[in-house]
Amino acid sequence: MSSPEKPSAKKKKEEIKLLIYCPSDLILAGIINSIEMAKKIEVIGIEKTTIDSLLETIRQNQPDVVLFSNTEPVPNLREICKAIRDALGEGKRPQLLLLGTIPSHEEIVGLMNAGMRGYFDINDQSTQLSEAIQVVHRGEIWLPRDKMSNIMDRIISVVGKDLKEKSLDQLTPTEFQVLRLIGQGKSNEEIAQALFISKNTVRSHIKSIYTKLNTHSRLQLALYAINSALF
């Protein structure tokens, strides 16, 4: 029979250990002011000097979340994100929430790829900062609403292009020829004549292409062919 956990110990366990990196006293005061009422967040350290000292503090204190204030342009921000992500090794990775003014959604996608789990824009409502910290602590992603759709479009575009290229690579040379002729609007009979094969063989190739490209629409095949001619 296990003994019940003491309330104070349980509360302590639920608290999020937060490490703040912020070289600016003024912004740091704003951060502290924004999260001081959040009962679930415990600030275990504040770093104001160098990235090396930040990484050392991460290794010593093992925070759950690192809030990195990036209000001054840093040229190697992606490398910093990777270093913070990997500071504790594979076993325990602190979640990284970036606070700053990043202009483009492409940059945000790059930083997320480097380990950032959330981005809190300095112009967002300060009352939401504690919620953002809790969200990234759960392993979820926090992004400003106005940047979310652009970022999702970018991700869909990149992933979709990658899958599409892989799919076309699966086609045999004959299947690719059939696809291109479909893209020219040729009928099965015309394709058979052009490639000196039977109509049944053309149908067989088309069936195979449908399977490989995961589609059942001849128009979609034509669009694939057009796409392959453009890029």
Added chain:
Amino acid sequence: MKDTKKTSLPSELITEENEGTYLHLDRRREWRLELPLQVLVKGTQPNGQPFEEITVLENISSTGAYFGLDAVLTIGTPLELVIDLPPKLTEGQKIQLQLQGRVVRLEKRENKDKAQGIALHFEEEYQFVTSD
């Protein structure tokens, strides 16, 4: 001289339920491709004035397309798209892909070349038109 060919849904997809329409295609199978192709859009504005406008496709699938347009339209307006296929695909031959559909969504846009975004749902047969 024009050689017009009509192509419809693949036979395996034509059932009593979906004959004559693309609405019942399984959309999860459809990739929207970003094909920045120049397209001629033909239609009639709500005031009865026919129009033709050149724009560039933003994306397209076998069920619909999205592009910007300056012409003032309403939901449900029928439109025709005429796309010149890339010469690299047609080996220099002039081939157009013609598609018909209806406007299903309008979006006001700022800081774009065209005043509004048009989502078009294809609902008629498409045609490849070859000009010699």
